[in-house]
Amino acid sequence: xxxxxxxxxxxxxxxxxxxxxxxxxxxxxxxxxxxxxxxxxxxxxxxxxxxxxxxxxxxxxxxxxxxxxxxxxxxxxxxxxxxxxxxxxxxxxxxxxxxxxxxxxxxxxxxxxxxxxxxxxxxxxxxxxxxxxxxxxxxxxxxxxxxxxxxxxxxxxxxxxxxxxxxxxxxxxxxxxxxxxxxxxxxxxxxxxxxxxxxxxxxxxxxxxxxxxxxxxxxxxxxxxxxxxxxxxxxxxxxxxxxxxxxxxxxxxxxxxxxxxxxxxxxxxxxxxxxxxxxxxxxxxxxxxxxxxxxxxxxxxxxxxxxxxxxxxxxxxxxxxxxxxxxxxxxxxxxxxxxxxxxxxxxxxxxxxxxxxxxxxxxxxxxxxxxxxxxxxxxxxxxxxxxxxxxxxxxxxxxxxxxxxxxxxxxxxxxxxxxxxxxxxxxxxxxxxxxxxxxxxxxxxxxxxxxxxxxxxxxxxxxxxxxxxxxxxxxxxxxxxxxxxxxxxxxxxxxxxxxxxxxxxxxxxxxxxxxxxxxxxxxxxxxxxxxxxxxxxxxxxxxxxxxxxxxxxxxxxxxxxxxxxxxxxxxxxxxxxxxxxxxxxxxxxxxxxxxxxxxxxxxx
Amino acid sequence: xxxxxxxxxxxxxxxxxxxxxxxxxxxxxxxxxxxxxxxxxxxxxxxxxxxxxxxxxxxxxxxxxxxxxxxxxxxxxxxxxxxxxxxxxxxxxxxxxxxxxxxxxxxxxxxxxxxxxxxxxxxxxxxxxxxxxxxxxxxxxxxxxxxxxxxxxxxxxxxxxxxxxxxxxxxxxxxxxxxxxxxxxxxxxxxxxxxxxxxxxxxxxxxxxx
Numbered sequence: 110x111x112x113x114x115x116x117x118x119x120x121x122x123x124x125x126x127x128x129x130x131x132x133x134x135x136x137x138x139x140x141x142x143x144x145x146x147x148x149x150x151x152x153x154x155x156x157x158x159x160x161x162x163x164x165x166x167x168x169x170x171x172x173x174x175x176x177x178x179x180x181x182x183x184x185x186x187x188x189x190x191x192x193x194x195x196x197x198x199x200x201x202x203x204x205x206x207x208x209x210x211x212x213x214x215x216x217x218x219x220x221x222x223x224x225x226x227x228x229x230x231x232x233x234x235x236x237x238x239x240x241x242x243x244x245x246x247x248x249x250x251x252x253x254x255x256x257x258x259x260x261x262x263x264x265x266x267x268x269x270x271x272x273x274x275x276x277x278x279x280x281x282x283x284x285x286x287x288x289x290x291x292x293x294x295x296x297x298x299x300x301x302x303x304x305x306x307x308x309x310x311x312x313x314x315x316x317x318x319x320x321x322x323x324x325x326x327x328x329x330x331x332x333x334x335x336x337x338x339x340x341x342x343x344x345x346x347x348x349x350x351x352x353x354x355x356x357x358x359x360x361x362x363x364x365x366x367x368x369x370x371x372x373x374x375x376x377x378x379x380x381x382x383x384x385x386x387x388x389x390x391x392x393x394x395x396x397x398x399x400x401x402x403x404x405x406x407x408x409x410x411x412x413x414x415x416x417x418x419x420x421x422x423x424x425x426x427x428x429x430x431x432x433x434x435x436x437x438x439x440x441x442x443x444x445x446x447x448x449x450x451x452x453x454x455x456x457x458x459x460x461x462x463x464x465x466x467x468x469x470x471x472x473x474x475x476x477x478x479x480x481x482x483x484x485x486x487x488x489x490x491x492x493x494x495x496x497x498x499x500x501x502x503x504x505x506x507x508x509x510x511x512x513x514x515x516x517x518x519x520x521x522x523x524x525x526x527x528x529x530x531x532x533x534x535x536x537x538x539x540x541x542x543x544x545x546x547x548x549x550x551x552x553x554x555x556x557x558x559x560x561x562x563x564x565x566x567x568x569x570x571x572x573x574x575x576x577x578x579x580x581x582x583x584x585x586x587x588x589x590x591x592x593x594x595x596x597x598x599x600x601x602x603x604x605x606x607x608x609x610x611x612x613x614x615x616x617x618x619x620x621x622x623x624x625x626x627x628x629x630x631x632x633x634x635x636x637x638x639x640x641x642x643x644x645x646x647x648x649x650x651x652x653x654x655x656x657x658x659x660x661x662x663x664x665x666x667x668x669x670x671x672x673x674x675x676x677x678x679x680x681x682x683x684x685x686x687x688x689x690x691x692x693x694x695x696x697x698x699x700x701x702x703x704x705x706x707x708x709x710x711x712x713x
Numbered sequence: 714x715x716x717x718x719x720x721x722x723x724x725x726x727x728x729x730x731x732x733x734x735x736x737x738x739x740x741x742x743x744x745x746x747x748x749x750x751x752x753x754x755x756x757x758x759x760x761x762x763x764x765x766x767x768x769x770x771x772x773x774x775x776x777x778x779x780x781x782x783x784x785x786x787x788x789x790x791x792x793x794x795x796x797x798x799x800x801x802x803x804x805x806x807x808x809x810x811x812x813x814x815x816x817x818x819x820x821x822x823x824x825x826x827x828x829x830x831x832x833x834x835x836x837x838x839x840x841x842x843x844x845x846x847x848x849x850x851x852x853x854x855x856x857x858x859x860x861x862x863x864x865x866x867x868x869x870x871x872x873x874x875x876x877x878x879x880x881x882x883x884x885x886x887x888x889x890x891x892x893x894x895x896x897x898x899x900x901x902x903x904x905x906x907x908x909x910x911x912x913x914x915x916x917x918x919x920x921x922x923x
Contacts, residue, residue: 175885178871184792185871189799212801325893354890368888501883504891540882545866549847551774551840556879559870560780563880 111169113381116361118393120165120254123428126404128437132158133708135423135439137409137454140256142445142677144387144395145694148302149701150443151400155708158437159392160407162429162446163252166259168388172228172378174371178540185225185375191215193226194236199247199639204600205240205589218249220260220644224541225375229260238592243583243600246641248449252429254405255387256447257644258690260377263384263506264533265305265351265691267296271314271517272685279516279527282577285682286654286663289316295695303385304353305691306366306506308346315512315687322354323347324505327537329491329567333509333626340625343514348507348533351385351691362389368504374540384506404437406430410595412442412458412467412673419462420713421673427593441672441704441713445697448678449478449583452649453598455675456585468650468667468675474660475584477577477651479684481643482530482608485615486570488547488632489623491536494565499538502564508535511569511622513686515614526610530573530686532619538564547631567628571615574686576607577648602640612637645689650679665700672713676700756791757798758806763813764790766828770816771865773840781878789868812857819843819854 111117133155136146143159150157178184187193192213194206199219202209207216216236217226234250241248251257271278273285273292293316299305300319309317324347326334334345352372356365366383382389395401406429413436415422423438444451452475458467466474513529515521523529542563548555586599616635623630653659656668665680667673676697678689707713756764771784784790797806819842820828824835831839846855847862869875876882 177873177876177885179873179876183796184868189801322890325891327893331893366891368891369886370884374885499881499883501886501888501891502893503884504886504888538880538882538884540876540884541870542880545870546863549844551844551862552837553776553778556775556778556783559866560880 111364111381112175113364115364115381115389117169117389118362118396120396120403120405123404123406123430126158126402128404128435130156130438131423132156132402132437132439134158134441134443134704135160135437136443136445137424138162138256138444138446138450138677139254139392139403140251140387140445140447140677141258141261141690141693142447142697143443144255144258144391145299145697146443146445146676146701147395147401148391149698150705151395151398153701153705154400155705157395157401158439159401159403160409160424160426160437161252161254161403161405162408163254164405164429165254165388165403166232168259168378168382168386169380171231172375172380174375174378174380175369176228178225181225181227183227185227187226187230191217191230193217193230194219194247196638196642199245199642204242204244204246205236205597207236207240210237219247219642220249220376225378229376229378232259239597240589240591241598241600242586242589243598244602245639246600246602247639248600248641248646249644250447250450254392254403258385258387258390260375261351261384261386261690262377262688263348263350263352263372264510264688265307265318265349266531266687267316267318267695268292268685268687268692269314269316272683272687275528275683275685281527282683283653283658286652286659291663292692292695292699295699296691298698299691299694302357302359303351303390303694304355304357304363305349306347306352306354307349310344310346310512312344312512314517318349318691320349324350324354324507326509327502327535328494329536329565329626329628330509332491332493333622336626337511337622341514341621343511343622345509345511348505348510350507352379352383352506353385354383360390360394362393366506368501370501370503370505370540372506373503373535379506407435407437408593408595409446409454410457410593412444412454413438414458414460414462414467414670416462419670421670427595429593432593441674441708443701443704444673444675444679445677448646448649448681449598451675451677451679452583453585455650457596463669468660468669468673470669471657471660473579473651473658475649476579476582477648477682478581478583478602478646479575479577479648479681480641481645481684481686481688482573482575482604482612482637483570483643484634484637485612485619486568486632486634487616487619487623487630488543488566488568489628489630490562490565491567491626491628492565494537496561497564499564502537503535503539508533514618523611523614526607526614528574528576528607528611528686530571530611530615532569532571532615532622534567534569536567538566542566543568544631569619569622570634571612571619572643572686572688573608573611573615574684575604577651577683578605583649600640604637604640608637645678645684647678647681647684647689650675651682652680653682664703665696666704674700674704756794758800759794759797759809759813762829763810764794766813766816767793767861769829769836770840770861771869773836774862774865775869782874784865784869787869787872787874789865789872792868792872793864808860811853812860815854815857816843 364381511532768790777783
């Protein structure tokens with residue numbers, strides 16, 4: 110039950126779902142892409158079967174957004190049988206990461222290192238049941254209804270032609286087969302349907318959305334906006350948030366934001382759903398159309414093909430709880446299982462006709478894996494805020510964002526790297542004073558210093574584009590299988606020189622930002638985190654006009670199998686430096702409109 | 714690490730000297746919270762002796778003062794003991810016994826008696842000794858101090874006393890709109906506007922309320 114009496118939908122028991130019927134469209138996965146596919150396709154009146162590997166979560170009961178730490182037996186921390194992988198583990202160990210952690214029954218990815226991990230740990234896979242192999246990669250996977258949208262970071266940005274046509278600008282890689290004009294109307298639709306908060310800044314390289322009321326900046330950030338704007342020409346803007354601040358008249362499952370700050374404290378988790386999540390934002394409204402069927406506990410492991418037509422006929426799945434095998438049938442199959450799980454599924458669906466994996470006549474499936482690099486981070490103190498009087502400084506879902514300022518023109522050209530990065534950060538008093546773990550000393554002096562510094566603390570970190578590289582790839586491990594007997598992914602992926610040089614520049618920029626603003630720097634982290642840590646894995650089934658060098662066409666439809674679509678991040682040609690969720694949903698909606706049209710014309 | 718972060722020896726000594734004077738001015742409520750440790754009882758994992766050491770060291774790290782109760786009032790030792798009791802990591806559990814034994818060992822070395830028998834002034838001297846390499850721990854006792862302090866801080870600032878009395882945290886409440894930090898009566902800096910920034914000229918009407 111929602112704390113403010115919002116309605117919800119109780120989905121039927123998995124075993125009761127009708128699998129004898131041939132649905133119009135079958136969607137695998139229920140996160141940002143799967144939820145959007147369900148919404149867009151049902152709005153065309155199509156009968157959709159949505160398959161999700163996990164369960165429907167009782168979000169309100171499990172997340173309990175407002176519970177104080179001292180009302181939780183472990184102050185929100187994990188129970189003793191659960192181990193969370195940390196950065197040292199990701200660097201020191203080799204995948205499968207859980208193999209040496211025999212003492213623990215549950216091993217979860219680093220995402221759970223934040224405050225309050227006990228509330229959302231069960232949204233993530235147990236690495237013991239879901240191993241992967243190869244090079245170091247911190248792969249965060251969620252198998253519940255809504256997937257990672259239940260816990261996402263909410264920063265919602267648009268790409269521009271600086272990104273879609275980046276190859277033409279700097280000569281690296283290939284352009285996307287689409288431009289901003291193709292996607293812009295769908296960004297608008299996503300903005301209006303889901304709600305987004307932010308400030309219009311009129312930056313050509315970071316197009317504005319249609320914003321609801323923005324969040325305010327805290328004093329250190331207001332100061333930075335003025336100083337960095339004047340002296341460096343950088344923009345300090347409030348987080349562009351996938352959060353409805355004014356409410357959505359068309360959605361009864363979501364409240365507007367009430368400034369509780371819970372999503373900033375927990376590992377995600379807004380139990381009044383002001384922050385977007387796929388179930389309340391997309392799936393439950395789609396359910397209300399009467400055109401949606403949802404089958405949870407469905408671990409899909411193969412796309413089934415009709416040998417006569419050469420088209421997809423459905424999928425095979427294993428019931429996650431009972432381990433029984435089932436088939437589901439549809440006229441069109443849409444994969445939205447997350448970038449790497451969708452690609453894994455295509456690789457798993459190899460056959461005599463498709464020996465290298467389904468939809469892989471180009472040989473590009475699994476390749477050009479890209480994402481965002483993060484790690485460089487600066488902490489500091491705004492001395493003007495030391496000892497300041499108390500007010501509510503974290504009643505907001507995000508802090509500040511400094512959009513990309515490198516490689517936009519001749520003047521902003523990076524010295525030794527291409528593409529760019531954005532800077533994210535926050536300031537002001539949070540519930541837990543981070544400086545308590547950093548300030549030296551003990552006794553009354555220490556205690557007073559923590560108290561006086563509680564609202565003076567600020568931090569900033571970079572998030573930069575990782576270039577797509579043909580050699581950065583995933584394939585199937587020939588030996589290792591998961592708990593369901595399904596072959597697992599093997600990574601062959603690492604950062605290159607461009608990422609390392611970009612990280613060095615992030616550090617310099619952040620130091621400049623602090624110095625220019627008059628903030629004291631207390632700590633500088635320089636190294637990139639382990640590959641995958643951004644949880645923004647993209648590519649591996651990129652779109653393009655040429656079937657020889659791309660897996661999908663510009664509408665995310667397989668070049669090889671025309672009734673097969675991949676609508677998550679796998680279709681990205683490059684990662685840009687913007688957080689991808691809003692773009693995934695805009696591209697998915699565009700793809701689904703095309704799909705509906707083609708299906709009605711009998712083209713699929 | 715900047716100088717801002719590191720309390721100098723001189724500062725620490727000045728504070729120690731002032732501690733007695735501060736105690737004399739404590740309000741009655743805070744004094745009640747400073748109260749002597751209760752008769753030592755064994756913890757769920759730690760022995761009575763170990764728990765008493767932890768309780769005392771915790772209070773020395775975060776003492777009661779006029780603003781709020783300290784680590785003892787916030788039951789930090791009890792919290793840490795409960796985490797140890799349920800842990801399935803034998804190495805981690807043993808490391809706590811070793812860390813607390815280190816405190817006793819240093820007390821014996823410095824004053825010829827166990828930690829709990831040394832005077833308040835001697836305890837302050839011991840704290841100086843065990844915290845001196847906090848930023849770059851070398852000896853066992855340096856590591857022991859870092860571990861104990863980390864856990865005491867974690868326990869204290871997630872407690873009711875730490876969040877509300879000590880830090881006077883204002884959030885985790887329903888508010889109509891996040892208006893930003895109150896920087897009245899005047900902005901911190903001439904360039905800053907009162908009450909934050911970016912407020913649209915006409916705030917849009919709110920469509921749904923609970």
